[in-house]
Amino acid sequence: MTKQRKVVYDVLRSKRDHPTAQMIFERTQKELPTVSLATIYNCLEALVSHDVVKQVNVDREPSRYCPNLAEHGHFHNKQTGDVIDINFKPDVNLAEFLDLPEGAVIEDLELNIKGFLK
Amino acid sequence: MTKQRKVVYDVLRSKRDHPTAQMIFERTQKELPTVSLATIYNCLEALVSHDVVKQVNVDREPSRYCPNLAEHGHFHNKQTGDVIDINFKPDVNLAEFLDLPEGAVIEDLELNIKGFLK
DNA sequence: GTAGTTTTTTAGAATAATTCTAATTCCAAT
DNA sequence: ATTGGAATTAGAATTATTCTAAAAAACTAC
Numbered sequence: 001m002t003k004q005r006k007v008v009y010d011v012l013r014s015k016r017d018h019p020t021a022q023m024i025f026e027r028t029q030k031e032l033p034t035v036s037l038a039t040i041y042n043c044l045e046a047l048v049s050h051d052v053v054k055q056v057n058v059d060r061e062p063s064r065y066c067p068n069l070a071e072h073g074h075f076h077n078k079q080t081g082d083v084i085d086i087n088f089k090p091d092v093n094l095a096e097f098l099d100l101p102e103g104a105v106i107e108d109l110e111l112n113i114k115g116f117l118k
Numbered sequence: 119m120t121k122q123r124k125v126v127y128d129v130l131r132s133k134r135d136h137p138t139a140q141m142i143f144e145r146t147q148k149e150l151p152t153v154s155l156a157t158i159y160n161c162l163e164a165l166v167s168h169d170v171v172k173q174v175n176v177d178r179e180p181s182r183y184c185p186n187l188a189e190h191g192h193f194h195n196k197q198t199g200d201v202i203d204i205n206f207k208p209d210v211n212l213a214e215f216l217d218l219p220e221g222a223v224i225e226d227l228e229l230n231i232k233g234f235l236k
Numbered sequence: 237g238t239a240g241t242t243t244t245t246t247a248g249a250a251t252a253a254t255t256c257t258a259a260t261t262c263c264a265a266t
Numbered sequence: 267a268t269t270g271g272a273a274t275t276a277g278a279a280t281t282a283t284t285c286t287a288a289a290a291a292a293c294t295a296c
Contacts, residue, residue, distance in 0.1 A: 097210040103236040118221040
């Protein structure tokens with residue numbers, strides 16, 4: 001954990017709105033004015049590969065980052081652009097409802113829902 | 119439906135291996151040697167926006183395209199790079215198992231599973 | 237503490253999928 | 267045939283991300 005990685009991680013935890021690397025860069029600059037965007041990407045890469053942060057991709061938009069490690073999906077509000085976490089109801093194992101091929105081992109499951117709030 | 123769009127659509131239906139735009143470009147060139155990559159993107163955009171083809175994104179890899187319109191997910195085999203369709207078991211309504219916010223209207227649901235075959 | 241080694245950060249260049257631009261071609265309807 | 271509108275094309279532009287090389291920082295053993 002370097003100083004930069006810690007600040008990036010804190011930025012992510014302090015406002016869980018699924019910011020992009022650019023947004024994280026801007027928020028991190030308030031704390032570390034000389035930080036570079038490459039460092040933001042490096043830090044995020046380190047945090048993601050150590051499984052303390054999840055990278056969230058919706059369509060081909062810039063990646064967003066999320067410190068929620070529990071298995072969950074994302075609701076992308078088309079009207080506001082917001083992305084919020086969607087938890088599964090208790091004791092739900094998604095894989096049970098899927099027609100997976102013989103011998104399939106799931107390493108990662110990604111659920112993205114797009115829509116709006118009525 | 120122009121000639122190019124028809125060939126692109128036929129290419130997609132004749133081999134349902136979720137090709138990228140580049141792969142579709144190469145396959146289309148066999149039929150239309152003077153076609154351009156921009157046209158492939160244009161045609162795919164037209165087909166996707168008219169809801170006859172689905173665009174499939176896994177991570178930040180190049181988009182893949184799929185003529186299967188039934189609601190389904192995708193299994194991404196990390197060992198082979200293959201992407202295959204995953205159907206839901208009969209009468210399963212995923213939304214029932216999710217903690218959606220009040221008033222959420224689902225317009226699109228995207229399920230990507232990464233793993234391998236044992 | 238200091239010399240030596242490794243890791244991280246940084247700025248800027250490079251990359252690659254996709255989109256845009258402007259010119260040309262195609263086609264349908266007059 | 268001519269015109270008008272849309273589609274196609276080649277190539278330039280865009281943009282999120284990755285790479286490169288150099289400088290800075292962090293560690294390690296002495």
